[in-house]
Amino acid sequence: MSKILIVEDESDISELIALHLTREGHDYLCIANGLQALPAAVEHQPDLIVLDLMLPGLDGMQIFRRLRSDTRTTNIPVIILTAKAQVTDKIAGLEMGADDYLTKPFSPRELYLRISAILRRVKKVTHVSEIHRGRFKLDRKNMKLFLDGSPLDLTTTEFKLLTTLMENDATVHTRADLLREVWGYNSDVATRTLDTHIKRLREKLGLAGNHIVTIRGTGFQFQTELPEAIAA
Numbered sequence: 001m002s003k004i005l006i007v008e009d010e011s012d013i014s015e016l017i018a019l020h021l022t023r024e025g026h027d028y029l030c031i032a033n034g035l036q037a038l039p040a041a042v043e044h045q046p047d048l049i050v051l052d053l054m055l056p057g058l059d060g061m062q063i064f065r066r067l068r069s070d071t072r073t074t075n076i077p078v079i080i081l082t083a084k085a086q087v088t089d090k091i092a093g094l095e096m097g098a099d100d101y102l103t104k105p106f107s108p109r110e111l112y113l114r115i116s117a118i119l120r121r122v123k124k125v126t127h128v129s130e131i132h133r134g135r136f137k138l139d140r141k142n143m144k145l146f147l148d149g150s151p152l153d154l155t156t157t158e159f160k161l162l163t164t165l166m167e168n169d170a171t172v173h174t175r176a177d178l179l180r181e182v183w184g185y186n187s188d189v190a191t192r193t194l195d196t197h198i199k200r201l202r203e204k205l206g207l208a209g210n211h212i213v214t215i216r217g218t219g220f221q222f223q224t225e226l227p228e229a230i231a232a
Contacts (some may be wrong), residue, residue: 033055034055077099143156154201162222
């Protein structure tokens, strides 16, 4: 059983989500005011949060930023559920580090399947404790990255992206593969989300960002050992 925090001010929608979660054996907690979201997440430590954007008290984007900046909630997966259906809104939410983005009206079954996919990925991360690749160590249980023994701060999405690349190093990952594995997309949609996250990840890694190699016309690859010219 997983516990899901539903932050939604429309009672008919939160009740519909709760009904489907209950049918599948999950527990839930409903919050209707944005100001209550962070305290509830800190107190109850849900396995996942379904977050509306247009809320009384505090809007969803502000809530999301506070969740990610608080060490007690930074690793909790978040699905944004909103009536904001513009592509720019969706890209903005995903680039901030949301795990998924679903627009209203929506299919409760689709939402549940997306919740299940994220929960499976999170549980998979906790089963294998560490990945070592040259200068890199990923502590998957605590979602921490160490470079040459020093910790680096990554967002949840950045961590998932690097994990996907590192656990299958020497494999060339296509754009479609990464969008599916990290964001749950079923096809290579027209989005700059992947490129934006790769860029930010490389910036955080500094010179070690060279280990994430662009394979022209295909995608990306994590290379543990680099040719001297690239490594320099």
